[in-house]
Amino acid sequence: MNSLSRPHVSKGVAGVQCVAGRHAVMARRMTLCRPQAAAVELVTPDRTVDEPDSPTPGHLGTDGIMLQGFHWESHKTHPWYNTIKGKIPDIQGAGFTHIWLPPPSRSVSPEGYMPGQLYNLTSAYGNEQQLVELNEALKAAGIAPLADIVINHRCADSQDEQGRWNNYHDDVDHDGHPIDWGQWAITCDDKEFGGQGNKDTGEDFWGAPDLDHTNSHLREALVHWLQHLRDNVGFTGWRFDFAKGYGAKYIQQYVEGSGTQDDLNVGEMWTDLHWDDTTLGPNQDDARQRICDWIDGTKRRSTAFDFVTKGVLQEAVKNCEYWRLADSQNKAPGLIGWWPQRAVTFVDNHDTGSTQAHWPFPSDRVAQGYAYILSHPGMPCVAFDHYFDWGSKLQGEINTLMQVRRDAGIVAKSKLEILCAEDDMYVGRITGTKGSLMLKLGPRYDMGSLVPDAKAGWTKAAKGKDYCVWIKLDSGEAAAEPVAEAAAEAVAEQQ
Secondary structure, eight states: OTTOSOTTSOOHHHHHHHHHHHHHHHHHHHHHTSOOOOOOOOOOOOOOOOOOOOSSTTGGGTTSOEEEOOOTTGGGSSSHHHHHHHTHHHHHHHTOOEEEEOOOSOBSSTTSSSBOSTTOOOBTTBOHHHHHHHHHHHHHTTOEEEEEEOOSBOOOSEEOTTSOEEEOOOOSOOSSSOOOOOGGGBOTTOGGGTOOSOOOSSOOOTTSOBBOTTOHHHHHHHHHHHHHIIIIIOOOEEEETTGGGSOTHHHHHHHHHHTOTTSOOEEOOOOOOOEETTEEOSOOHHHHHHHHHHHHHTTTOOEEEOHHHHHHHHHHHHHTOGGGGSOTTSSOSSGGGTOGGGEEEESOOTTTSTTTOSSOOOGGGHHHHHHHHTTSSSEEEEOHIIIIISOHHHHHHHHHHHHHHHHHTOOTTOEEEEEEEETTEEEEEEEOSSEEEEEEESSOSOOGGGSOOGGGTOEEEEEETTEEEEEEETTOOOOSSOHHHHHHHHHHHHO
8 A cells, every 4th residue: 555656645545445455356257267167068160350451551550569568566666668768679679569568647556557547648668758759769769659548447536425436636737528527427337336327337347437339428528638648748559458348339439539440459358268267268269269269259340369369379388289280170279369360369478477477388388389479379478477577588589489480470360381280399380471480389309201301491590498389481581400300409409
């Protein structure tokens, strides 16, 4: 409680509720990753979404690579915005095209996920001027900054006569609708806050008042705020926090109204996976269908984080169950198997990993995770901790994998052919715009006939513990070394 970002205002019970609420929702999120009630396994038809290519290259930004520009403890390094600004040469040099920045508004909790007055952009990460200068520098370096948008809920500034926190202030001058809302802005489901709005259109977040997104005045005010973040602060797109907390259809208005429909927007649609007792089920179609439904609900104005790929991939590498990496249609088992151009893949983020570690990727297998997402379809997102804090070895491996992805021209919709998915080995071939990649995961030494043929132009491009990547360029360049020897060398390093 001593670390609240508004020490001069006594929050009393509301402060406790808002901070406790964040921890409570994370505890609930953890249950999404734990065993759930068993479901009947069904053989499903091929549900791959055949979305026409955009008329403009790079539409939605999903042909790039994103860096999460913070971790859970970043607010303790003040001003964090200047820290990121100082790392721009490294971020640009690595080839990142997008960066996801923390919530910009002042917040009851220093991490930013309990926002109050939205237009007050002095937060634990820095002030508004520092944020503007950071975004200007990022865009000058060819890196698109995304803001973390927390609009499912909003912490109030004062209590009503019954002691309920439901009065919002608006102390910062700005254009557009005022945001000094009252009980009408809070869903009626939130009785502890005296909400008088309509019913919630998504899942409840009990730690702070849920906003009534059915209210057109409230939505217009949020659009005006997003316009301010784009036009005056310099953001190019949005990462929607707790996107399951309100109806997906409202995302369309927020994106179109703020003018970011041709840029990258991504939703945190953290959905539960199917477990058989304590074992992850082999069929995760229900989970990825829910993500597809959410994307459709936004009228395809947003992509979504691929929580299914994360869950399946980390179980596969942790338990030597590489058979998991192919579904019943021999496609990738996550969102990238059905709708890769709308999938943002990741190994960990500030919630699943970092110091919270609610659902962490096995620490000794993180490089394998990046070998998979950086060679496969979808848009990869790299965790800040992994890239900057886990040492030069992992950073070097990520840099190499990113370069190999660019060399082969792998994009979100690149074709994936799964050649092997067995207990101890996975082999996939990915076709890009400039060449192809072959990824081998797992401890098996003998690849048999699947070893890429050096005479056909394949050469080893990246290797590490239990993974190896080969590349074949369309230009027909000769392999740098015999690939069979490279495979044996990569496996030998793992033993």
